[in-house]
Amino acid sequence: MIRLTRPPEPPTFTRVNGKARRKREELEQAFAASPALRGGQQKPVFDSSVWASAKPALMAAQHKKCAFCESRVSHISYGDVEHFRPKAGYHSKRNEPLIQPGYWWLAYSWNNYSVSCQICNQLLKKNLFPLGPNGVRATGPADDLLAEDALLVDPMLDNPLAHIEFREELAVARGASEKGAATIDILGLNRPDLSESRRERWVLVRALIIERMAKMENGSPTLELDTLLVEAIRPEKEYSAMSRDLLARLAPELLAP
Numbered sequence: 001m002i003r004l005t006r007p008p009e010p011p012t013f014t015r016v017n018g019k020a021r022r023k024r025e026e027l028e029q030a031f032a033a034s035p036a037l038r039g040g041q042q043k044p045v046f047d048s049s050v051w052a053s054a055k056p057a058l059m060a061a062q063h064k065k066c067a068f069c070e071s072r073v074s075h076i077s078y079g080d081v082e083h084f085r086p087k088a089g090y091h092s093k094r095n096e097p098l099i100q101p102g103y104w105w106l107a108y109s110w111n112n113y114s115v116s117c118q119i120c121n122q123l124l125k126k127n128l129f130p131l132g133p134n135g136v137r138a139t140g141p142a143d144d145l146l147a148e149d150a151l152l153v154d155p156m157l158d159n160p161l162a163h164i165e166f167r168e169e170l171a172v173a174r175g176a177s178e179k180g181a182a183t184i185d186i187l188g189l190n191r192p193d194l195s196e197s198r199r200e201r202w203v204l205v206r207a208l209i210i211e212r213m214a215k216m217e218n219g220s221p222t223l224e225l226d227t228l229l230v231e232a233i234r235p236e237k238e239y240s241a242m243s244r245d246l247l248a249r250l251a252p253e254l255l256a257p
Helices: 019-033 048-052 055-061 118-125 178-187 192-218 223-232 240-250
Strands: 080-083 113-116 164-167 170-173
Touching: 019 048, 048 080, 055 113, 080 118, 113 118, 118 178, 164 178, 164 240, 170 178, 192 223, 192 240, 223 240
Parallel strands: none
Antiparallel strands: 080 113, 164 170
16 A cells, blocks of 8 residues: 545536535535434435546546555456445444444545545445544544544555555554554455465565676676666556565665655
């Protein structure tokens, strides 16, 4: 997982008469008027075409990779526009009952979106959104989301490198990061197929580093290998966070200051 930069909001989200703005206002009015919606006895109706329109800009900003596992989305799925905070309901822990309503007021919020592969989103994360022990759950638009102390790393807001590192192809919590450990567990970042794909990349990058070391010992030029290794940690490359950790251990001089 790498740090991502959220692209600017498109006109459908910024215009006063844009569809996202209208749908958000309609939803707010519906919740204000309905105790059943506020109490979770009635399910809200969402218009998925709003966030579907966000997908092209998000995909470009994410280098066509899953925001969570860094796999090239087009290689494994069509990709989902994922709501970081679940819109309809949430689980604090796996196998606990779904609590409703969820973060309904963020259903049409540009700042709540990223694109993820369907494995990370539909099979693993789903509606799971745990908080730290001192977190205060937001229940409406007036609440402070930062006070929640969310345990899931948000690559559009957090720096994942502060919470997750790689030992060979395996993701581990950096230091004692509870957030890193929870994110690895929630998203299954060490699931077998994903680990196998990362392993293939790790073997390739490590081979380049070993070849570079041999050339350095012989006094041979390493410019071509240096270029390949720097290319491996570019954000558009799959599993660039893992490759960066490998360079940090074996060839730190190639990392930008």
